[in-house]
Amino acid sequence: MTDSTAFGFERLLTDPDSAARLGRLTTPHAVVDTPVFMPVGTAGTVKAATFEQVWETGSRLILGNTYHLYLRPGHELIAEKGGLHRYQGWDGALLTDSAGYQVFSLGDLNKVDEDGVSFRSHLDGSRHRFTPKVSMEIQLALGADIIMAFDHCLPYGASESDVSAAVDRTTNWLHRCRDTIGPGGRNRDADYEKVLFGIAQGGVFPEQRARSVAQIAEMDLPGYAIGGLSVGEPIPLMREMTAYTADRLPADRPRYLMGVGFPDDIVESVLMGVDMFDCVLPTRMARNGTVVTRDGRLVVKNSVYARDDAPLDDACDCPVCRRHSRAYIRHLFSAGEMLGPMLATVHNLHFYQTLMRDIRGALSRERLRDFTDPFLTRWREGEAERRKAARNAKPGGR
Ligand SMILES: [Zn+2]
Secondary structure (H helix, E strand, O other): OOOOOOOOOEEEOOOOOOOOEEEEEOOOOOOOEEEEEEEOOOOOOOOOOOOOHHOOOOOOOEEEHHHHHHOOHHHHHHHHOOOOOHHHHHOOOOEOOHHHHHOOHHHEEEEEEEEOEEOOOOOOEEEEEHHHHHHHHHHHHHHHHOOOOOOOOOOOOOOHHHHHHHHHHHHHHHHHHHHHHHHHEEEEEOOOOOOOOOOEEOOOHHEEEEEEHHHHHOOOOOOOOEEEOOOOOOHHHHHHHHHHHHOOOOOOEEEEEOOOOOOOHHHHHHHOOEEEEOOHHHHHHHHOOOOOOOOOOOOOOOOHOOOOOOOOOOOOOOOOHHHOOHHHHHHHHHHOOOHHHHHHHHHHHHHHHHHHHHHHHHHHHHOHHHHHHHHHHHHHHHHHHHHHHHHHHEEEOO
Protein backbone atom coordinates (compact mmCIF):
# COMPACT_ATOMS: atom_id res chain seq x y z
CA MET A 1 0.00 0.00 0.00
CA THR A 2 1.32 3.45 -0.84
CA ASP A 3 1.30 6.20 1.75
CA SER A 4 -0.93 8.98 0.38
CA THR A 5 0.75 11.56 2.63
CA ALA A 6 4.23 10.82 1.25
CA PHE A 7 6.09 11.71 -1.93
CA GLY A 8 6.99 9.17 -4.58
CA PHE A 9 8.06 8.83 -8.21
CA GLU A 10 7.41 5.84 -10.38
CA ARG A 11 8.75 5.29 -13.89
CA LEU A 12 6.06 3.50 -15.85
CA LEU A 13 7.75 3.26 -19.21
CA THR A 14 10.83 4.42 -21.15
CA ASP A 15 10.42 5.30 -24.83
CA PRO A 16 12.17 2.78 -27.12
CA ASP A 17 13.22 5.55 -29.58
CA SER A 18 14.39 8.32 -27.24
CA ALA A 19 15.26 9.09 -23.62
CA ALA A 20 11.62 10.08 -22.85
CA ARG A 21 9.92 8.55 -19.83
CA LEU A 22 6.30 8.13 -18.78
CA GLY A 23 5.94 8.44 -15.03
CA ARG A 24 3.86 9.32 -12.03
CA LEU A 25 4.58 11.63 -9.13
CA THR A 26 2.66 10.86 -5.97
CA THR A 27 2.41 13.92 -3.77
CA PRO A 28 0.32 14.40 -0.63
CA HIS A 29 -2.05 16.71 -2.54
CA ALA A 30 -2.33 15.09 -5.98
CA VAL A 31 -1.18 12.29 -8.22
CA VAL A 32 0.65 13.92 -11.13
CA ASP A 33 1.29 12.17 -14.44
CA THR A 34 4.62 12.98 -16.09
CA PRO A 35 5.87 14.52 -18.31
CA VAL A 36 4.07 17.42 -16.63
CA PHE A 37 3.78 21.15 -17.25
CA MET A 38 3.36 23.35 -14.16
CA PRO A 39 1.62 26.72 -14.61
CA VAL A 40 3.33 29.50 -12.67
CA GLY A 41 1.32 31.02 -9.82
CA THR A 42 3.73 33.82 -9.01
CA ALA A 43 2.13 35.77 -6.18
CA GLY A 44 -0.50 33.28 -5.02
CA THR A 45 -2.31 33.51 -8.37
CA VAL A 46 -1.96 32.03 -11.83
CA LYS A 47 -2.50 35.44 -13.38
CA ALA A 48 -5.87 36.09 -15.04
CA ALA A 49 -7.33 32.63 -14.29
CA THR A 50 -9.29 31.20 -11.37
CA PHE A 51 -7.92 28.06 -9.68
CA GLU A 52 -11.03 26.24 -10.87
CA GLN A 53 -10.14 27.14 -14.47
CA VAL A 54 -6.51 26.10 -13.91
CA TRP A 55 -7.71 22.73 -12.52
CA GLU A 56 -10.07 22.25 -15.49
CA THR A 57 -7.15 22.56 -17.94
CA GLY A 58 -5.83 19.36 -16.34
CA SER A 59 -3.20 21.06 -14.16
CA ARG A 60 -2.56 19.18 -10.91
CA LEU A 61 0.78 20.72 -9.89
CA ILE A 62 1.49 24.45 -9.97
CA LEU A 63 4.40 26.64 -8.93
CA GLY A 64 4.48 29.40 -6.33
CA ASN A 65 7.22 32.05 -6.08
CA THR A 66 8.91 32.23 -2.70
CA TYR A 67 10.46 35.66 -3.36
CA HIS A 68 7.12 37.33 -4.14
CA LEU A 69 5.15 35.57 -1.36
CA TYR A 70 7.87 36.32 1.22
CA LEU A 71 7.71 40.03 0.41
CA ARG A 72 3.92 40.13 0.10
CA PRO A 73 1.86 39.01 2.04
CA GLY A 74 4.69 37.28 3.97
CA HIS A 75 5.20 33.58 4.70
CA GLU A 76 4.25 33.97 8.39
CA LEU A 77 0.82 35.26 7.45
CA ILE A 78 0.36 32.41 4.94
CA ALA A 79 1.44 29.84 7.56
CA GLU A 80 -1.01 31.38 10.03
CA LYS A 81 -3.77 30.92 7.43
CA GLY A 82 -3.00 27.20 7.09
CA GLY A 83 -0.33 27.25 4.36
CA LEU A 84 -0.34 28.25 0.71
CA HIS A 85 -2.68 25.48 -0.51
CA ARG A 86 -5.48 26.57 1.82
CA TYR A 87 -4.71 30.31 1.72
CA GLN A 88 -5.05 30.56 -2.05
CA GLY A 89 -7.68 27.83 -2.40
CA TRP A 90 -5.72 25.34 -4.52
CA ASP A 91 -6.55 21.66 -3.96
CA GLY A 92 -3.75 20.27 -6.13
CA ALA A 93 -0.03 19.91 -5.51
CA LEU A 94 2.39 22.81 -5.13
CA LEU A 95 6.06 23.39 -5.84
CA THR A 96 7.81 26.51 -4.57
CA ASP A 97 11.03 27.92 -6.01
CA SER A 98 13.81 29.00 -3.67
CA ALA A 99 13.86 32.72 -4.55
CA GLY A 100 17.47 32.24 -5.70
CA TYR A 101 16.68 33.06 -9.30
CA GLN A 102 14.82 36.27 -8.36
CA VAL A 103 17.37 37.63 -5.89
CA PHE A 104 20.23 36.98 -8.32
CA SER A 105 18.42 38.62 -11.23
CA LEU A 106 17.93 41.83 -9.23
CA GLY A 107 21.40 42.80 -10.50
CA ASP A 108 22.98 45.62 -8.51
CA LEU A 109 20.33 45.20 -5.81
CA ASN A 110 22.08 42.09 -4.44
CA LYS A 111 25.34 41.05 -2.81
CA VAL A 112 26.45 37.40 -2.70
CA ASP A 113 28.78 35.84 -0.14
CA GLU A 114 29.55 32.25 0.86
CA ASP A 115 26.62 32.10 3.27
CA GLY A 116 23.87 33.69 1.25
CA VAL A 117 22.58 36.78 -0.51
CA SER A 118 21.70 40.24 0.78
CA PHE A 119 19.27 42.12 -1.40
CA ARG A 120 16.84 44.99 -1.55
CA SER A 121 13.14 44.49 -2.21
CA HIS A 122 12.02 45.54 -5.69
CA LEU A 123 8.83 46.83 -4.00
CA ASP A 124 10.12 49.32 -1.43
CA GLY A 125 13.92 49.04 -1.36
CA SER A 126 13.91 47.44 2.11
CA ARG A 127 16.92 45.25 2.98
CA HIS A 128 16.65 41.45 3.26
CA ARG A 129 18.96 38.48 3.54
CA PHE A 130 18.43 34.94 2.24
CA THR A 131 20.56 32.00 3.24
CA PRO A 132 19.83 28.36 2.33
CA LYS A 133 18.31 27.93 5.81
CA VAL A 134 16.07 31.01 5.45
CA SER A 135 14.83 29.90 2.02
CA MET A 136 13.98 26.43 3.40
CA GLU A 137 12.19 27.87 6.44
CA ILE A 138 10.08 30.13 4.22
CA GLN A 139 9.20 27.26 1.89
CA LEU A 140 8.34 24.96 4.82
CA ALA A 141 6.05 27.70 6.15
CA LEU A 142 4.38 28.02 2.73
CA GLY A 143 3.89 24.23 2.88
CA ALA A 144 4.65 23.22 -0.71
CA ASP A 145 4.79 19.52 -1.56
CA ILE A 146 8.06 20.11 -3.44
CA ILE A 147 10.69 22.55 -2.15
CA MET A 148 13.50 23.77 -4.41
CA ALA A 149 17.10 24.16 -3.27
CA PHE A 150 18.59 27.62 -2.79
CA ASP A 151 21.16 27.70 -5.58
CA HIS A 152 23.46 30.17 -7.30
CA CYS A 153 22.30 30.78 -10.88
CA LEU A 154 24.54 32.89 -13.14
CA PRO A 155 23.48 34.61 -16.37
CA TYR A 156 24.75 33.46 -19.78
CA GLY A 157 28.16 34.96 -20.47
CA ALA A 158 29.61 34.21 -17.01
CA SER A 159 33.21 32.91 -17.15
CA GLU A 160 33.98 29.26 -16.47
CA SER A 161 35.81 30.14 -13.25
CA ASP A 162 32.78 32.07 -11.96
CA VAL A 163 30.50 29.19 -13.01
CA SER A 164 32.80 26.71 -11.28
CA ALA A 165 32.65 28.73 -8.05
CA ALA A 166 28.83 28.88 -8.33
CA VAL A 167 28.71 25.07 -8.76
CA ASP A 168 30.67 24.57 -5.53
CA ARG A 169 28.57 27.16 -3.69
CA THR A 170 25.35 25.51 -4.95
CA THR A 171 26.52 22.11 -3.63
CA ASN A 172 27.63 23.60 -0.33
CA TRP A 173 24.25 25.34 0.00
CA LEU A 174 22.39 22.15 -0.95
CA HIS A 175 23.91 20.38 2.08
CA ARG A 176 22.65 23.23 4.27
CA CYS A 177 19.20 23.03 2.62
CA ARG A 178 19.02 19.32 3.36
CA ASP A 179 20.15 19.85 6.96
CA THR A 180 17.19 22.23 7.42
CA ILE A 181 14.61 20.04 5.61
CA GLY A 182 15.54 16.69 7.14
CA PRO A 183 17.25 13.36 6.42
CA GLY A 184 17.21 12.43 2.72
CA GLY A 185 15.63 15.80 1.90
CA ARG A 186 12.31 14.72 3.41
CA ASN A 187 10.38 16.66 6.06
CA ARG A 188 7.56 15.19 8.17
CA ASP A 189 7.03 18.02 10.64
CA ALA A 190 3.50 18.61 9.29
CA ASP A 191 0.82 15.96 8.64
CA TYR A 192 2.22 15.38 5.13
CA GLU A 193 5.65 14.98 3.60
CA LYS A 194 7.50 17.86 1.92
CA VAL A 195 10.52 17.01 -0.19
CA LEU A 196 13.63 18.82 -1.39
CA PHE A 197 14.81 18.85 -5.02
CA GLY A 198 18.48 19.61 -5.72
CA ILE A 199 19.44 21.85 -8.67
CA ALA A 200 22.29 21.22 -11.11
CA GLN A 201 24.17 24.32 -12.27
CA GLY A 202 27.23 24.56 -14.52
CA GLY A 203 26.21 27.11 -17.15
CA VAL A 204 27.14 26.09 -20.69
CA PHE A 205 30.31 24.22 -19.65
CA PRO A 206 29.99 20.40 -19.91
CA GLU A 207 32.75 19.81 -17.38
CA GLN A 208 31.01 22.03 -14.81
CA ARG A 209 27.61 20.44 -15.54
CA ALA A 210 29.10 16.96 -14.98
CA ARG A 211 30.78 18.11 -11.76
CA SER A 212 27.56 19.68 -10.45
CA VAL A 213 25.46 16.59 -11.20
CA ALA A 214 28.00 14.24 -9.61
CA GLN A 215 28.11 16.34 -6.43
CA ILE A 216 24.36 16.66 -5.96
CA ALA A 217 23.35 13.15 -7.13
CA GLU A 218 25.51 11.74 -4.35
CA MET A 219 23.06 13.25 -1.85
CA ASP A 220 20.28 10.86 -2.93
CA LEU A 221 17.47 13.46 -2.90
CA PRO A 222 13.84 12.79 -3.95
CA GLY A 223 14.25 14.77 -7.20
CA TYR A 224 16.60 16.91 -9.26
CA ALA A 225 16.32 19.98 -11.44
CA ILE A 226 18.35 21.38 -14.31
CA GLY A 227 18.93 25.04 -13.49
CA GLY A 228 20.87 27.85 -15.10
CA LEU A 229 19.41 27.41 -18.59
CA SER A 230 17.07 29.67 -20.57
CA VAL A 231 19.07 32.59 -19.11
CA GLY A 232 20.08 34.15 -22.44
CA GLU A 233 22.08 31.39 -24.16
CA PRO A 234 21.36 30.43 -27.81
CA ILE A 235 18.70 27.73 -28.17
CA PRO A 236 20.99 25.02 -29.66
CA LEU A 237 23.32 25.44 -26.67
CA MET A 238 20.36 25.22 -24.27
CA ARG A 239 19.29 21.95 -25.94
CA GLU A 240 22.82 20.53 -25.84
CA MET A 241 23.21 21.32 -22.13
CA THR A 242 19.74 19.96 -21.31
CA ALA A 243 20.51 16.63 -22.99
CA TYR A 244 23.98 16.48 -21.41
CA THR A 245 22.66 17.18 -17.90
CA ALA A 246 19.48 15.05 -18.09
CA ASP A 247 21.53 12.09 -19.26
CA ARG A 248 23.71 12.26 -16.14
CA LEU A 249 20.96 12.71 -13.52
CA PRO A 250 19.77 9.61 -11.60
CA ALA A 251 17.34 7.69 -13.84
CA ASP A 252 15.00 6.77 -11.00
CA ARG A 253 14.36 10.36 -9.84
CA PRO A 254 12.15 13.01 -11.48
CA ARG A 255 14.05 15.52 -13.64
CA TYR A 256 12.77 19.08 -13.77
CA LEU A 257 13.96 21.59 -16.38
CA MET A 258 13.37 24.99 -14.80
CA GLY A 259 11.82 27.90 -16.69
CA VAL A 260 11.53 26.26 -20.14
CA GLY A 261 9.67 27.13 -22.37
CA PHE A 262 7.94 27.20 -25.74
CA PRO A 263 5.98 24.11 -26.85
CA ASP A 264 8.82 22.98 -29.15
CA ASP A 265 11.36 23.36 -26.30
CA ILE A 266 9.18 21.15 -24.11
CA VAL A 267 8.75 18.46 -26.77
CA GLU A 268 12.51 18.41 -27.50
CA SER A 269 13.34 18.20 -23.78
CA VAL A 270 10.85 15.37 -23.17
CA LEU A 271 12.76 13.42 -25.84
CA MET A 272 15.92 14.07 -23.78
CA GLY A 273 14.37 12.53 -20.66
CA VAL A 274 12.98 15.56 -18.82
CA ASP A 275 9.83 14.90 -16.72
CA MET A 276 8.80 18.31 -15.34
CA PHE A 277 8.48 21.81 -16.76
CA ASP A 278 7.34 25.26 -15.66
CA CYS A 279 7.24 28.52 -17.56
CA VAL A 280 5.49 31.89 -17.39
CA LEU A 281 5.19 31.93 -21.20
CA PRO A 282 1.62 30.65 -21.69
CA THR A 283 0.18 33.07 -19.13
CA ARG A 284 2.48 36.02 -19.94
CA MET A 285 1.94 35.72 -23.70
CA ALA A 286 -1.82 35.53 -23.11
CA ARG A 287 -1.85 38.83 -21.22
CA ASN A 288 0.07 40.41 -24.10
CA GLY A 289 -2.49 39.25 -26.67
CA THR A 290 -0.63 36.23 -28.06
CA VAL A 291 -2.00 32.69 -28.09
CA VAL A 292 -0.40 29.36 -28.98
CA THR A 293 -1.82 27.13 -31.70
CA ARG A 294 -0.58 24.00 -33.45
CA ASP A 295 0.71 26.38 -36.14
CA GLY A 296 2.83 28.39 -33.72
CA ARG A 297 2.05 31.68 -32.03
CA LEU A 298 -0.87 33.85 -33.13
CA VAL A 299 -0.95 37.52 -32.17
CA VAL A 300 -4.73 37.64 -31.78
CA LYS A 301 -4.76 41.33 -30.81
CA ASN A 302 -3.65 42.25 -34.37
CA SER A 303 -6.21 44.03 -36.57
CA VAL A 304 -5.92 41.30 -39.22
CA TYR A 305 -8.19 39.17 -36.98
CA ALA A 306 -10.93 41.81 -36.62
CA ARG A 307 -13.32 39.82 -38.88
CA ASP A 308 -11.95 36.31 -38.34
CA ASP A 309 -14.77 33.91 -37.35
CA ALA A 310 -12.38 31.04 -36.61
CA PRO A 311 -11.63 29.94 -33.03
CA LEU A 312 -8.11 30.60 -31.69
CA ASP A 313 -7.13 27.05 -32.78
CA ASP A 314 -9.64 24.98 -34.75
CA ALA A 315 -8.49 21.71 -33.14
CA CYS A 316 -8.77 23.07 -29.59
CA ASP A 317 -11.70 21.92 -27.47
CA CYS A 318 -11.18 24.42 -24.64
CA PRO A 319 -14.18 26.42 -23.35
CA VAL A 320 -12.85 29.55 -25.11
CA CYS A 321 -12.49 27.95 -28.55
CA ARG A 322 -15.90 26.29 -28.24
CA ARG A 323 -17.60 29.65 -27.73
CA HIS A 324 -15.57 32.58 -29.05
CA SER A 325 -14.05 33.78 -32.32
CA ARG A 326 -10.67 35.41 -32.96
CA ALA A 327 -12.65 38.51 -34.02
CA TYR A 328 -14.31 38.81 -30.61
CA ILE A 329 -11.12 38.19 -28.63
CA ARG A 330 -9.25 40.70 -30.80
CA HIS A 331 -11.98 43.24 -29.96
CA LEU A 332 -11.53 42.57 -26.21
CA PHE A 333 -7.80 43.33 -26.46
CA SER A 334 -8.29 46.41 -28.59
CA ALA A 335 -10.91 47.75 -26.16
CA GLY A 336 -8.69 46.98 -23.16
CA GLU A 337 -11.30 44.63 -21.67
CA MET A 338 -9.95 42.34 -18.93
CA LEU A 339 -11.83 39.38 -20.39
CA GLY A 340 -9.31 39.36 -23.28
CA PRO A 341 -6.30 38.28 -21.15
CA MET A 342 -8.57 35.93 -19.16
CA LEU A 343 -9.80 34.04 -22.24
CA ALA A 344 -6.34 33.93 -23.83
CA THR A 345 -4.90 32.53 -20.56
CA VAL A 346 -7.45 29.71 -20.35
CA HIS A 347 -6.80 28.77 -23.98
CA ASN A 348 -2.99 28.84 -23.61
CA LEU A 349 -2.99 26.74 -20.43
CA HIS A 350 -5.39 24.32 -22.08
CA PHE A 351 -3.09 24.11 -25.11
CA TYR A 352 -0.03 23.31 -22.95
CA GLN A 353 -1.90 20.69 -20.91
CA THR A 354 -3.36 19.10 -24.06
CA LEU A 355 0.19 18.93 -25.46
CA MET A 356 1.37 17.12 -22.29
CA ARG A 357 -1.60 14.71 -22.45
CA ASP A 358 -0.84 13.98 -26.11
CA ILE A 359 2.82 13.35 -25.25
CA ARG A 360 1.85 10.98 -22.42
CA GLY A 361 -0.69 9.21 -24.64
CA ALA A 362 1.86 8.66 -27.43
CA LEU A 363 4.44 7.51 -24.87
CA SER A 364 2.02 4.97 -23.39
CA ARG A 365 1.44 3.55 -26.88
CA GLU A 366 5.23 3.52 -27.44
CA ARG A 367 4.66 5.76 -30.49
CA LEU A 368 6.08 9.03 -29.19
CA ARG A 369 7.80 10.05 -32.45
CA ASP A 370 4.54 9.55 -34.34
CA PHE A 371 3.24 12.47 -32.32
CA THR A 372 6.34 14.63 -31.79
CA ASP A 373 7.69 14.63 -35.38
CA PRO A 374 4.52 16.06 -37.03
CA PHE A 375 3.93 18.37 -34.04
CA LEU A 376 7.42 19.88 -34.31
CA THR A 377 7.24 20.21 -38.11
CA ARG A 378 3.90 21.98 -38.02
CA TRP A 379 4.89 24.27 -35.12
CA ARG A 380 8.16 25.28 -36.85
CA GLU A 381 6.51 25.89 -40.21
CA GLY A 382 3.88 28.06 -38.52
CA GLU A 383 6.52 30.01 -36.58
CA ALA A 384 8.55 30.59 -39.78
CA GLU A 385 5.40 31.92 -41.50
CA ARG A 386 4.64 34.21 -38.58
CA ARG A 387 8.18 35.65 -38.58
CA LYS A 388 7.99 36.21 -42.34
CA ALA A 389 4.63 38.00 -42.02
CA ALA A 390 5.98 40.15 -39.17
CA ARG A 391 9.01 41.15 -41.27
CA ASN A 392 6.78 42.14 -44.18
CA ALA A 393 4.44 44.20 -42.02
CA LYS A 394 5.16 47.92 -41.97
CA PRO A 395 7.14 48.98 -38.90
CA GLY A 396 4.73 50.42 -36.36
CA GLY A 397 1.73 49.13 -38.37
CA ARG A 398 -0.93 47.08 -36.60
ZN1 LIG B 1 -8.70 26.88 -27.08
